[in-house]
Amino acid sequence: MRWLCAILMCLVAAFAVTRSCAAEAIDRADLVAKVCGDAAAMGEAGRALIRIAAEGSPEDRNWAATVVRAAIDRKLSCDATGAGSRSPLLSLKNRALFETADAAFALRGSPDPARRSSALRTLERQAASLPEQLFDAAIHDETDPGLKAQISAVAQGAALNSPDLAKRIAAVGRIAKNPDRRTLALVTPLLNDPAYAANPEFKRAVDSASAAIHRGITIGDILATVYNGLSFASILFMAAIGLAVIFGLMGVINLAQGEFIMLGGYVTWLVQESLRVIAPGLVEWYLIIAVPVVFLVTAAIGIVLEAILLRHLYRRPLMSLLATWAVSLFLINLVRVTFGTQNLQFVTPSYITGGVPVIGDFIFTWNRMFAIAFAAVTLILTWGLMRLTPLGLNIRAVTQNRTMAGCIGIAVRRVDMLAFGLGSGLAGLAGLALAPIYSVNPQMGQNFIIDSFMVVVLGGVGTIAGTIVAALGIGQINVLIEPVWGAVAAKVIVLLMIIGFLQWRPEGLFAVKGRRK
Amino acid sequence: MSSVWSDRPFLIVLAAVLATALLLVVSIALPFGLSAYLANAIGQLAAFAVLALSLDLIWGYLGILSLGHGLFFGIGGYVVAMYLLKHSYEVTGKVPDFMQFMGWTTLPFYWAGFGFFSYALLVATAVTLLISGVFGYVSFRSRVGGVYFAIITQALVYVAMLLMFRNDTGFGGNNGMTGFTIIFGWPIGQRGVVIAIAAASVVALALTMLGCRLLLQSRFGVLMIAARDDEVRLRTLGYDTLLLKLAIWCLSALIAALAGMLYVPQVGIINPRLLSPDVSLEIAVWVAIGGRGHLIGAVIGAVLVNALKFWLSAAAPDLWPFILSGLIVLVAFVFPNGLVDLAKFKLHRPLISRQLSSETPELR
Numbered sequence: 001m002r003w004l005c006a007i008l009m010c011l012v013a014a015f016a017v018t019r020s021c022a023a024e025a026i027d028r029a030d031l032v033a034k035v036c037g038d039a040a041a042m043g044e045a046g047r048a049l050i051r052i053a054a055e056g057s058p059e060d061r062n063w064a065a066t067v068v069r070a071a072i073d074r075k076l077s078c079d080a081t082g083a084g085s086r087s088p089l090l091s092l093k094n095r096a097l098f099e100t101a102d103a104a105f106a107l108r109g110s111p112d113p114a115r116r117s118s119a120l121r122t123l124e125r126q127a128a129s130l131p132e133q134l135f136d137a138a139i140h141d142e143t144d145p146g147l148k149a150q151i152s153a154v155a156q157g158a159a160l161n162s163p164d165l166a167k168r169i170a171a172v173g174r175i176a177k178n179p180d181r182r183t184l185a186l187v188t189p190l191l192n193d194p195a196y197a198a199n200p201e202f203k204r205a206v207d208s209a210s211a212a213i214h215r216g217i218t219i220g221d222i223l224a225t226v227y228n229g230l231s232f233a234s235i236l237f238m239a240a241i242g243l244a245v246i247f248g249l250m251g252v253i254n255l256a257q258g259e260f261i262m263l264g265g266y267v268t269w270l271v272q273e274s275l276r277v278i279a280p281g282l283v284e285w286y287l288i289i290a291v292p293v294v295f296l297v298t299a300a301i302g303i304v305l306e307a308i309l310l311r312h313l314y315r316r317p318l319m320s321l322l323a324t325w326a327v328s329l330f331l332i333n334l335v336r337v338t339f340g341t342q343n344l345q346f347v348t349p350s351y352i353t354g355g356v357p358v359i360g361d362f363i364f365t366w367n368r369m370f371a372i373a374f375a376a377v378t379l380i381l382t383w384g385l386m387r388l389t390p391l392g393l394n395i396r397a398v399t400q401n402r403t404m405a406g407c408i409g410i411a412v413r414r415v416d417m418l419a420f421g422l423g424s425g426l427a428g429l430a431g432l433a434l435a436p437i438y439s440v441n442p443q444m445g446q447n448f449i450i451d452s453f454m455v456v457v458l459g460g461v462g463t464i465a466g467t468i469v470a471a472l473g474i475g476q477i478n479v480l481i482e483p484v485w486g487a488v489a490a491k492v493i494v495l496l497m498i499i500g501f502l503q504w505r506p507e508g509l510f511a512v513k514g515r516r517k
Numbered sequence: 518m519s520s521v522w523s524d525r526p527f528l529i530v531l532a533a534v535l536a537t538a539l540l541l542v543v544s545i546a547l548p549f550g551l552s553a554y555l556a557n558a559i560g561q562l563a564a565f566a567v568l569a570l571s572l573d574l575i576w577g578y579l580g581i582l583s584l585g586h587g588l589f590f591g592i593g594g595y596v597v598a599m600y601l602l603k604h605s606y607e608v609t610g611k612v613p614d615f616m617q618f619m620g621w622t623t624l625p626f627y628w629a630g631f632g633f634f635s636y637a638l639l640v641a642t643a644v645t646l647l648i649s650g651v652f653g654y655v656s657f658r659s660r661v662g663g664v665y666f667a668i669i670t671q672a673l674v675y676v677a678m679l680l681m682f683r684n685d686t687g688f689g690g691n692n693g694m695t696g697f698t699i700i701f702g703w704p705i706g707q708r709g710v711v712i713a714i715a716a717a718s719v720v721a722l723a724l725t726m727l728g729c730r731l732l733l734q735s736r737f738g739v740l741m742i743a744a745r746d747d748e749v750r751l752r753t754l755g756y757d758t759l760l761l762k763l764a765i766w767c768l769s770a771l772i773a774a775l776a777g778m779l780y781v782p783q784v785g786i787i788n789p790r791l792l793s794p795d796v797s798l799e800i801a802v803w804v805a806i807g808g809r810g811h812l813i814g815a816v817i818g819a820v821l822v823n824a825l826k827f828w829l830s831a832a833a834p835d836l837w838p839f840i841l842s843g844l845i846v847l848v849a850f851v852f853p854n855g856l857v858d859l860a861k862f863k864l865h866r867p868l869i870s871r872q873l874s875s876e877t878p879e880l881r
Contacts, residue, residue, distance in 0.1 A: 253664045255798075312850065317664050318582045319849050322805055325798050326845035333838040450675045450794065453668045488679045495676050499655060499669065506659040 028063065035071055036078035039091050046097030053104035054134035065105035072098050100126060104134055107151075113144050120151060127158035132167070153182065160186060165195060169205045176209035179216025180361050187213060220362035225479055231368035233475025234375030238430030239448045240455035241382060241467050242423030248399045248461040249419045252310060252320045256328035257452065258445025260298050260424045264431020265440035266335060267294045269344045284349045287370075287436065294432045295425040302424025306417050314416075328445070336442040343439040352436055367437050374433045378426065383464055385422070395419050458498050460508025469509055527730060530813040534563075534723045541716035545709050553708040557783055558827060560715025563722040564780035566819040569803045570725050571772035573815035576804060578733060579765050580745035581662065585670030587797035588677050589770040591787075592645050593777025595681075595688060598787045599628060600637035601697035601705070607632050608699045615689040625687035634701065641774050649770035650763070657762045671794050678792035693788025700782055711783075718779040722816070725772060729812055732768075741765060802841070806848050808855030817856060 034045035052064045070076040072095070074087045090098055099122065106119035123130060135155030142148040159171030172190070175183045190196055190206045197203070243257045271290035275283045282289065305327060313320035348367075355365035386392035394415045397405040406412045430448075431440070438444065455474055459466030474494055481490035502508075522528070537559060544550030551559075568590055575581045602613050603624070616624065630636040652673065656666055684690030703710045732738050743751045744758050752758050781787045790796070799822075807818020822844070829837045852858035 247664075251664065253668060309846065309849075316853070318576075318667065319805070319853070321582070321584075321664065321667060322798070322802060322845055323849045325802075326842035326849075329838050330842040333835075333842075337835060446794075450672050454672060457665060457668055488676075488683055491679055492676050495672050498672075499652070502661055502665075502669075503655055503659045506661055506665075 031064075032067070032078075035067060035076065036088050039094060042088065042090065042094045043097060046094055046101055049098070049101040050104055050134070051131060053101060053108055054131040054137060058109075061105060061109055065102070065109060068098055068102045068105060072102060100130070104130070107138050108134075108141065113147060116142075116144075117147055117150070120147070120154060124154050124157075127154050127161075130158065132159055132162070156183070157186060160190065165199060165202060168195070169202055172202075172205045172209045176212040179213035179359065180220065180357075181217065184210075184213050184217065216359050217361065220359045223358065224362040226476070227362065227364070227368065229476035229479035230472075231371050231475075232479055233472045234372045235430060235434060235448070236451055236455050236475050237468060237471035238375050238378060238433055239427060240452035240459070240471055241378070241464065242426035242430075243452055244456045244459060244461070244463070244467045245395070245419055245426075246423040247456055248463070249395060250310075250314055250416055251317050252314070252324070253317070253453070253456075254423070255321060255324040255449065256305070256331060257423075257427050258447075258449035259328045259331040260302065260427035260445070261431040261434065261448055262335065262440070262442060262445040263298050263301065263331065264294050264428030265344065265435050265438075265444060266339065266431075267297045267428065268432045268435045269346065269440065272347060283347055284351075286347065287349060287352075287432065290432055291429065294428045298428025298431075299421040299425030303417055303421040305424070306420035310420070311413070311416070332442050332445070339442070341442060343441045344435075346435050346440070348436055371433045371437060374429070378429055379464070379468065382422075382426065386464060391415070391418060454494065454498055456508075458501065458508060466509045524730075527726075527813055530816060531723060531726055534719060534726065534816070537563075538716055538719040538723060541712055541719060545712045545716065551712065553711040556712040556715040558824075560711075560718040560783045561780060562820050562823050563715070563718035564776050564783065565803070565823050566722050566816045567718075567725050567779065568773055568776035568800055569807065569815040569819035570722075570729055570812060571769045571776060572800050573804045573809060573812060574729055574772065575765055575769045576801065577808075577810035577815070578738070578741045578745060579762060580748075581762065581766070582667045582801060583670045583769075584667045584794065584797050584801060585672075585674035586769075586773050586800050587792055587794075588670075588674040589645050589649065589773035590777040590780070590800075591674075591677065591681075591792045592648070593641050593774030594781040594787045594791060595694075595777075596631075596637050596641040596644070596774075597778040597781050598694040598697070599631045599688075600634055601700060601782060602694055603628060603631040604634075604700070605696070605698040608702070611696070611698065613689075613694065614696050615684075615692055615694060618690075618692065619684060627687065638778075641778060642771065645770050645774040646767055649767045653763045653766040654759075657759050657766070671797065674792055674797050675794050678789050678794075681789035681792055689788070691789060693786055693790075695786040695788075697782065697785055705782065705785070714779075714782055718783070721775065721779055725775070726812055726816065733812075737761075799841075802845055804855075806844055806855055808852075808857030810854070811857050814855050814857045821856070 031045055031048055034041040034048070037045075049064050049068055052060055056064065067076065071088060071090060074089070076087055078088060103119040103122035107116050107123060110116050110119065123134075127135075132155065135151055135158065139148055139151050139155065142151055156171060156175050159167055160175070162168055162171070172187065175186060187206060187210050191210070193202075193206075195202045196206055239257065239261055242260070243254060246252060246254050246257075268286070268290045271293050272283060272286040275286050275289065309323055309327065310320055313323055352367040352370045355363040355369075357363050384392075386395060394405070394410050395418075397408075397410055398412055398415050398419075402412060405415075431444075434440070434444070451474065455467060455470045458474065459468075459470030477494055477497070478487075478490045481493055485493075541551065541556055541559065544556065568586065571589075572583060572586050575583060605611060606613060606624075613624075616622075631640075652670075656669065661669065680686065681688060682691050688694070697705050699705060700710065700714070705711075733741070740751070740756060740761055744756075744761055748758055803818040803822045804815045805818070806822055807816065808814025822841075825840070826837060829840065848855055
């Protein structure tokens with residue numbers, strides 16, 4: 001390696017001569033002389049090198065990085081400067097300086113994110129003593145978003161503890177622009193800082209920043225609660241809408257509805273697995289491709305179930321309740337025997353990973369957004385089907401008065417069958433929406449069935465509007481209560497509220513007006 | 518409804534139950550006779566039959582389907598488990614398992630007094646009456662019925678299960694309560710004691726059957742059936758159906774709690790799984806299979822289905838759910854009134870008369 005260093009030194013000297021006229025350029029020869037000098041000179045060289053890391057041009061940085069690396073590894077030969085053949089030995093203090101410089105160069109220039117990340121950890125310890133341009137430049141160049149956030153966090157911490165008060169005030173103001181719990185943790189200690197009591201300007205800056213952060217966190221928490229409630233409500237809605245249509249139409253509570261959700265999840269998985277075999281490039285898009293498949297398969301199963309079983313039990317709703325429970329038992333165990341009890345593995349597509357941080361600790365996550373958007377599209381389609389198509393008209397007619405609808409020539413049995421298929425298909429789609437965010441196993445339907453019953457009971461029979469309002473209400477209340485008293489208390493309170501509510505309106509929120517039975 | 522003494526099928530079943538009780542009582546004293554294992558199985562079946570009777574009372578004779586009767590069964594079971602645990606603790610000094618899990622040194626304050634059986638009995642009655650009374654009152658007052666009522670009771674038992682799954686409630690959490698050693702001062706595992714508990718369960722079954730039968734042939738029973746068949750008409754005639762339904766609902770809940778109190782000492786464990794909605798649904802399935810609206814139907818259904826379950830969950834555990842769902846579908850299509858419909862076939866006429874099966878209309 002020695003010859004390499006010698007060549008390097010010659011190059012250095014050559015560069016130093018050719019570029020000494022440039023105003024911005026650093027004096028390489030002088031720097032090299034210092035590196036080869038005594039301990040004090042080497043210390044100066046170390047600080048100069050750190051400055052280069054912060055402000056220097058890319059070529060300078062490349063050059064200086066090599067010098068630093070060589071000095072640390074004791075491969076630097078000082079022959080070329082005429083100071084005698086020796087490798088400069090770094091004192092303990094200077095070694096730390098040079099290692100900092102090395103890390104700074106790595107942070108700016110290394111192509112390997114892991115190396116940059118480890119360099120950042122080294123720099124973090126003495127962040128306050130480093131020039132802030134180093135971090136600014138590093139943030140500017142950084143391509144990895146996670147690392148970028150880490151660097152800016154370190155930079156903020158450094159600026160906050162900088163000896164220059166003006167810088168600190170500026171840093172406090174900057175921090176308050178991104179309010180979350182992490183920045184709160186940065187600002188809170190400043191209230192005990194000596195400067196807080198001594199300097200009114202600093203005090204004002206810290207106070208306003210602290211208030212802004214608190215406000216931001218509160219807004220973020222409210223938004224996060226609403227968002228979580230909305231995503232829970234959209235799942236509830238998807239599970240309950242099919243139930244509500246069937247219940248309104250035939251007065252049958254389908255206890256197997258949860259199993260149609262489960263089947264939807266399994267069909268989604270089957271689509272994913274067959275894509276893996278047929279068209280591996282499309283595996284990412286299995287959630288979209290599975291939509292028609294899931295709907296058709298679960299709707300077909302529902303139609304078969306209606307045709308061979310429930311058709312004969314319409315006059316006996318309580319018996320049909322037990323019969324659908326038998327179906328649910330059968331389906332759970334069939335799936336268990338066929339696929340096993342373990343959770344299915346789903347690919348998480350790139351378009352539903354990650355999220356956008358909005359304010360405070362609220363992150364607008366794409367997987368929840370997917371569920372919400374999916375429910376919204378389902379809602380629009382279902383509403384359109386019920387309001388704008390002949391089938392929807394027939395369903396509504398039979399729901400209102402079965403006998404009369406039959407008298408005017410509507411094929412009541414056929415409507416029943418199709419509506420049951422529609423309800424089952426919608427439940428299957430709920431399973432699809434759940435697949436990427438929930439564990440899919442034979443038992444999964446059981447966890448939704450009671451909540452979706454509550455939605456139907458609360459919303460009133462056979463109204464889409466009632467189902468939406470009830471799903472939103474139950475979803476929000478659950479999410480609101482959960483952090484305060486826990487998930488169990490949320491369920492208990494929701495149930496008690498529903499029982500209380502039924503005292504006031506026994507037919508549900510949006511009951512069709514009519515004679516009380 | 519005809520008098521008890523002219524109701525032959527009922528008397529045959531009652532006689533069979535009493536004969537079983539006699540057999541058990543005799544076996545306590547004699548070294549031969551029934552083994553402890555068999556007696557225990559019979560005792561459990563008797564407890565299930567009592568539970569089925571409680572549901573038949575409101576479903577078969579009042580037309581109200583509860584999918585949450587496991588809640589009252591669970592209340593009885595939990596209270597008797599608390600008694601057994603406290604009593605065993607006081608006698609043997611063995612610290613209950615769940616206290617060790619939670620790292621507690623003393624039982625929570627609400628366990629005070631559970632060392633006395635009479636107090637436990639009182640608590641079971643009070644809690645059951647309170648919950649069934651409040652819930653029944655608010656539901657029947659707003660005329661929640663049919664499928665709505667079934668769904669809400671199911672949610673009720675589901676919530677109770679979630680509550681009991683919590684470990685910090687002082688009721689054993691998800692592990693439940695087990696390790697009972699002493700009952701009324703006797704070691705619970707001894708053959709004589711096992712058979713005695715089973716005998717007590719069978720006697721309780723006989724008494725419940727007789728009690729229900731007498732209730733049904735009283736004026737009150739006639740009103741119940743009238744409310745089932747046409748509640749609106751009964752109300753129009755000036756009867757307060759709210760009070761009627763509430764009274765029977767609470768009575769049914771009490772019988773279910775009694776079944777729980779008989780069941781738990783025999784299985785030796787209680788945990789929140791007993792409160793799962795599936796268990797409560799299964800009770801309705803027993804009654805549906807045996808025959809709603811017939812006391813003997815509930816008893817026969819509970820005994821047959823559970824005997825089959827005992828046998829099959831050992832012999833072919835994977836098969837049992839399929840057989841159960843098949844049985845339900847069979848009942849739904851072929852025997853709308855359960856196995857009592859077998860009376861339609863002349864072969865079984867001596868056991869269940871045709872008159873009896875035509876007495877109750879096909880239920881909804």
